[in-house]
Amino acid sequence: MSAKAKLKQTKEAIGKGDYPTAYRLAKGILDFESQNYTAWIFLGVACQNQENWEEGESAYKRAIDVDDSQLLAWQGLASLYEKLGNDEALGPVLEKLAHVFYSGHQPEKLLTILQKQLALAERSQDMPKIITAWCHLAGDGTYGSVISAASAKPSDTTVWQRVIDLQEEWDRKTVEREVKTRRSRLGAEPLVILRPRIEKEVMAASQLPQYCRSWFVAAEQEGVPPSDTIHLIYFTRLYREAQLCTTSAEFRERVGEEARYLCQRQLSPLPFEYLLETTDFDALDQLPREVLESYATAFPDAPLIPLARAVLAEAAEVPRDSVTAAGKALATLDTLDETVISALHLPLAVLLSSGSRSGLP
Numbered sequence: 001m002s003a004k005a006k007l008k009q010t011k012e013a014i015g016k017g018d019y020p021t022a023y024r025l026a027k028g029i030l031d032f033e034s035q036n037y038t039a040w041i042f043l044g045v046a047c048q049n050q051e052n053w054e055e056g057e058s059a060y061k062r063a064i065d066v067d068d069s070q071l072l073a074w075q076g077l078a079s080l081y082e083k084l085g086n087d088e089a090l091g092p093v094l095e096k097l098a099h100v101f102y103s104g105h106q107p108e109k110l111l112t113i114l115q116k117q118l119a120l121a122e123r124s125q126d127m128p129k130i131i132t133a134w135c136h137l138a139g140d141g142t143y144g145s146v147i148s149a150a151s152a153k154p155s156d157t158t159v160w161q162r163v164i165d166l167q168e169e170w171d172r173k174t175v176e177r178e179v180k181t182r183r184s185r186l187g188a189e190p191l192v193i194l195r196p197r198i199e200k201e202v203m204a205a206s207q208l209p210q211y212c213r214s215w216f217v218a219a220e221q222e223g224v225p226p227s228d229t230i231h232l233i234y235f236t237r238l239y240r241e242a243q244l245c246t247t248s249a250e251f252r253e254r255v256g257e258e259a260r261y262l263c264q265r266q267l268s269p270l271p272f273e274y275l276l277e278t279t280d281f282d283a284l285d286q287l288p289r290e291v292l293e294s295y296a297t298a299f300p301d302a303p304l305i306p307l308a309r310a311v312l313a314e315a316a317e318v319p320r321d322s323v324t325a326a327g328k329a330l331a332t333l334d335t336l337d338e339t340v341i342s343a344l345h346l347p348l349a350v351l352l353s354s355g356s357r358s359g360l361p
Helices: 001-016 019-032 037-048 053-065 072-084 087-102 107-124 125-134 156-183 191-205 208-222 228-244 251-266 271-279 283-285 289-298 303-315 320-333 339-345 348-356
Strands: none
Touching: 001 037, 001 348, 019 037, 019 320, 037 053, 037 289, 053 072, 053 125, 072 087, 072 283, 072 303, 107 125, 125 303, 156 208, 156 228, 191 228, 208 228, 228 251, 228 271, 251 271, 271 289, 271 303
């Protein structure tokens, strides 16, 4: 009987669930044709369905040695490793399949593999891997040109929202973990120095601002309304980076633009305070009056409220009252925690820490 006829018999046996017969037939073919790719696949299937895991794995690998460009052996290995729960071995196989389906422009099959990679990453509880797996599902990610065509793919705004949440959580936990670890060391720096240093390191490694910008782009493309939550996350990270790092004029303008947008939304006092902190004292009266009024109305107990009211009073041409109010504002700010003042590498903070009080009673 020819090898072709034996392969047909083997396939029929597998179709009937007669795996012992399929095993015997496949072995007989390979005794004479050791490079027969299909026979190795049938042998792997027969072994796997009889829980002969080791020989099944070996059969699939032999098929790959014969022709690694065909998918059946890779898919067989993936199925075998999934049944065994061998995530360590499964990872590289899924990576290979993702590359093949991407290169072959098969979006639905690629989506299935990427979802399996995500499940694998989540089982590992490795947050950077989980974040990367989610990024692969985005339309502008590594597989974007193909995965975008998958009918069941989650929207890019959904993907980037999840990525932002995960990255923000990971950054926060990383800072806390590093602070705890380094404070226990002999000769550890004071917390007021140590924490900003660690935050700076974490921000340098984090892609959170980029993920936020990706969400903005996706929202515009999908016609999704702006998310105040994501804008506030984005601004807060940029604001902290402006405090701790040397930044360019372009970067500071980007932060100012976000601050002005968020001032209109009145979600947090932080954007208002950024504008106050980054404006030279002599130019505070040039800030839009509506910004100061919104700040004073929405956040009456915020630390810079006395200063905002002083500027508003001066703009209303009440000279004596404005001078008195400004003096009270500076007196109030003098009571702020020194660590807060020292963290603000900005014109207003320099003024307040310099001890200059000229022109004030």
